[in-house]
Amino acid sequence: MPELSVIVHGPNTQDRLTGLLASLAAHPHPDVEVIVAAVGPWAQETARAYAPEMLVLPLPDGTDDAAARSAGAARASGRWLHFVHAKDGLPAGAPRTVAERVAQLPDEVDVLLFDHVRSTWETAGLPSSDGPRLARAGRAAHPLDDIARSALRITPLLGNRALRTPFWHAHEPHLTTPDEPYAAYATLLLADHVAALNQVAYEHHELRPESLPPVTPEQHHALVDRYEALLTLATGAAGRAVPAVPAVPAVAPGHASRATHAVLYDVMIRDCLRTFARTPMPGPVAREFFRRAAEAAVRQRPPGYRRPAGPEGIRRGLLEENAYTGYRAFQAANRSRRAAKSALGARARQVSAALGDHHYRRSLSRPVNPNLAVFAAYWNRGVACNPAAIAAKLSELAPQIHPVWVVTPDNAPLLPPHTDHVLPGTRRYREVLATAKYLVNNVNFPNAVVKRPDAIHLQTHHGTPLKRMGVDQMDFPAAAKGLDFQALLSRIDRWDYSVSANSHSTRMWERAYPSRFVSLDHGYPRNDVYYTATAADIRTIRDRLGIPPAHRAILYAPTHRDYEAGWTPRLDLATLAEQLGKDTVLLVRGHYFYGGSPSPLTALRRTGRVIDVSAYEPVEDLALAADALITDYSSIMFDYANLDRPIVVHADDWETYRSTRGVYFDLMAEPPGQVARTQQELTEILTTSAWHDEAATKARTAFRHRFCEYDDGRAAERVVRRVFLGESEDALPPVTPLEERTPAPSPREAV
Template identity: 65%
Template sequence: MPKLSVIVYGRDVQGLLGVCLDSVAAQLDDEAELLTAAVGDDAQDVAVRRGGTVVPLPAGTPDAAARAAGAERARGEWLWFVHAKDRLPVGGVRALLDRLAETPDPVDVVVADHARSTWRSSGGLSPDARQLTRVGRRDLPLAEAPDLLRVTPLLGNRALRASFWRTHAPELGALDEMSASRAALILADRIACLEQVIVDVRELRPESLPPVTAEERYALVDAYEKLQVLMRGRGTAARPRAVLYDLMATETMRVVAREPMPDDVAREFFHRASAAAVRWAPEDHRRPGGLEGIRRRLLEEDAYAKYRAFQAANHKRRDLKAAVRDRKRLVGAKVRDHSYRKALREPIDPNLAVFSAYWDRGVACNPAAIAAKLAELAPHIRPVWVVSKATEPLLPPGTARIVPGTRRYWEVMARAKYLTNNVNFPNAVVKRPDAIHLQTHHGTPLKKMGLDQLDYPTASKGLDFDALLARVDKWDYSVSANSHSTRMWEHAYPARYTSLDHGYPRNDVYYSASAADIRAVRDRLGIAPGKRAVLYAPTHRDYEANWNPRLDLAALSARLGDDTVLLVRGHYFYGGAASPLSGLRRSGHVIDVSTYDPVEELALASDALITDYSSIMFDYANLDRPIISYADDWETYAKTRGVYFDLMAEPPGHVARTEDELTEILATDAWRDESSAKARAHFRRRFCEFDDGHAAERVVRRVFLGEPEEALPPVVPVDSRTPAPTPEEATR
């Protein structure tokens, strides 16, 4: 019996069924089967050519009946209903199967994330990440996670246990998709979540669909009332009932406000929504404040005429405010554009250099190392940092800076001879013929980058590749740490820049730091002499909106004992999220270093590194210290993000696929055994090729001082380098 039955259902809408079936079939293995509940001759022809089990259904069969017919033929332990117009991103099936494999028996429904594509764009983010992240890897009854009702009501973003479906087929089988997806949560004993995107929902252009009838409008109110009846019959707790009531009121008011309807239909819809709002109001119901509260009151009073008058007045007020804002924006844009264009006509300043890192987050990474070496070798060149307003107070004293959007920002950007960044400058920045743009990057690529992301919708959602190439065309130089990076950058970012095989300047410190430097960092972090410090630095995942450590850090810390300190660093993409480590900080065995800068100091202070697929492994290898790869979701990551090489075949040290394996490595001497050293040596020769402690000097001499390639300090061979002392050596 397969673990999962993927049931594609419906007619061949706008020729999308073939794409849907191809996206499923490409990911099937022995654990999953494909069934197509094909409605109409066209859909059946497409389905037969694609293979799998075909359930032929006559034209006009409703979606609910098609789903029921497909479920009747399914053999899987779990059912996944995918509409014929939608498609599955690469890795979607595997991600769901992996989650189902660890889901305990009491769980009836697994809710996942989804992407949304329109006729104009693809892979848009869903609004569901917050609710899914709150649940994380737990499984709960709906009473303890009522906001799961707010997750977009689709059947494509959830899997249902087959036995659960069959038990509740009378309730679920006849409902529309919105009702069935929410009814499943109401009926489930326990619910689990998956934060990864498993389906890409196609939103069809409204003008290409039949007009919505009055009865279809009224059906929305009826659907919510049926869910209310279901909750009442089940004795559902008060909190989920309150959430459903809020959803009902919000959506019905949205339909009245935004959907085009004849006045008589809109009036009748409002009347029905009003009756439902009064009938199902929870005990101690309180309306929200502000304008929304006024709308709710008018709805409950069935005051349609007053509501329309209120809306008209509100729209007029909003239009006036928008007009004022637009005028201010136009004036501001004209002033900025005029001053920028004027500055672009002035001579370039040959001694002015602009630096930025990580989207204006501060003095960091390769640009910081280059700026420091520039002050030493070319003090006549003045560095200015681009920093956000929020970051400005955090800068080192005396740092010259400009804030994006200000008049001075555009004047400096126009006149600077050198522009250095580890990402890209904004599209509006003009590339002057005599200016030099230096792209330093901020890591060695394991995951697919640039144009290589085109085949991975989860990773490339929202990317404008034309605009990306326009930015790349401004590069004069691209810094590389190894031959692998050079080849990948040239493939991912095809343009006429010159590759600088000089090493990453930020890694110079791994050869220049002294024992005193290392002791000082450990003192700042509160790591006692003689204790082992292990740095845990996982990477960002495109299918996770917020960061939740994939390790049970409390359990790992307890098993490793008092002699080990875990330094835990979340990825900077999650900088705005609340730390999941707050409950562990007081123990002293787990230290949250997510906001500690620079990260190079954390590497110097640690005895070993645990990471997954982060580029920190390539930098850390310069220290020639143990690296453990915790790769519990490698297959999913590789399929959804795309990778340039198989890390499992060429790791920098031991690989752990489970927490038990990781604990075993760290609790014994395996973490630093001969096998680990051998793998690391191979990894260093390949990926630390140009990092020898003199990268910043080579970059400054080549780019800022114009010295020829042959005059630069030659790269020291890997086997002839001496990394900074280990923490153990630093105490001797």
């Protein structure tokens, strides 16, 4: 019996089925079966190309989605079901991810919710808004009442949830309605327990409205009927008439409490008001929709319900009173007020910008100061990364050059004592940007900054690229997120120098940032410390972090996913810490607190076995303190490799990451050490000798030769001498061959 049956259903809409089935065929999994409920000749012809690997059920043209789902479920042998519409998609590896998660769930769980990305006719891979809600739910199983505020606001799709097969069959009459949002909500209301997975495992394709039949008045009004039926289902009120949602029984055996009913009522009101405000409807249709929504608002209002304060409360009051004309007047007044406020704000910004621009332009007429350097890092977060290492070496080799840091007001109090700095937008900020000889950043200065002919712009970057960067993001809209590529190219054209840690980076920077800058193949200055730190330095750092001398410290530092709205550990850290034993400390660089909920790691943190280092700077200290690194696709692996210590890659969603973010090479084929695709595999690696065995060492050695090419402890010196002192390449300290370098001592050696 497979863990998961993926049921693809529906007609071959706009030929989307072809790509979906090709993706499934390219990534088979022994615990996943695929059933294609193919509606109509086109879908059947497409699906037959993948038989017998997939079971094909030919269905007559015109079979609705509910009947197609039922036909597929009737033939499924998996313990869990995942319904995938033929127009939608699955990220590579998604069925494996879902199958592995459901295999871990206790029997009382009926529904697993997971994240999805959205695609339209003009763009792909847009993150949903569900990530933070799924993160708040965590990994535990919950009765719906415990997580109703999050779960009932998850996008109502059948594709972003898996259902336990016996649960589906027990409630099939409620779940086979053609109204998919009703069925999606009903899965939650009828479930015994619900679990969440904060990972993308579905792609919902929104068809271009102009390609669909016009929406009828009855379809507009059905929104109200849907919620009334759901609220009846939520209360479990046998005998109450259920409004006309097709194929929904009149008796409602729901599990939900009054609290869940209140949350669903709130969802109904919000959805009705949003639909009324944003959906074009003819006047009579809009008036009738409003009337029906008003009656439902009064009829379904929970006992003791209180409207929210402010404009939202006014809207709800007008709805309950069926005050159609008053509501339209309120809408018009709000639009006028917003327009006036926007115009006033725009005018104020224009005046402020004009004054600031005038001062900046006047400053540009002043001579360039040859002894002034402006530094910034990570969008003005403070003294960090390569710019910080360069500034430190500059004070040693060229103390006559004065550094000024650009820092946001929030970060200014965190600066080291006596750091000269300016706040963005201030008078002095404009003056130093206009007159400095040197401008150093690991990202980019604002678009408005002018490149003076006798000024030097030094781009240091802040990592070795695994993921696509710059103009290479054009094919990955989830990563680009509306990036203005023309403005990006204008910023790149200001660069005089680009720092590189290895020849791979040099090639990728030249490809991703096509311009005339000079590549400085000198190494990353921030990595110098990995060769200059002493045993005493490492003991001091570990003592500061509270790591006992004899304990193994493992740094867990995952990267950001562009296709997820929030961040939560992809590992069950509490379980991992327990399995690694009392002599191992996890340094966790990431945020696992959401919505004020208690952390499951509190007890472990008190024992010192899990240390939250999310806000700790600099990250280089954490690397020096750690005996090993766990990461996924973060560029920290390239820097950490300089220490020649074990690295374990946890790549549970590699296929999804690669297809949505884009990568420059196959990390699975060329990893820096052992690779784990599941938490169980990771635990086995870390609790045996595999994390530092011969195979891991061999992989790390090859990785270091490729990506630690120029890092030898003197990168900052080479950059300062070349850029600030004007020395020739031939006069710079040569890069020490990798075999002759001595990294900082390991924690065990330091003890």
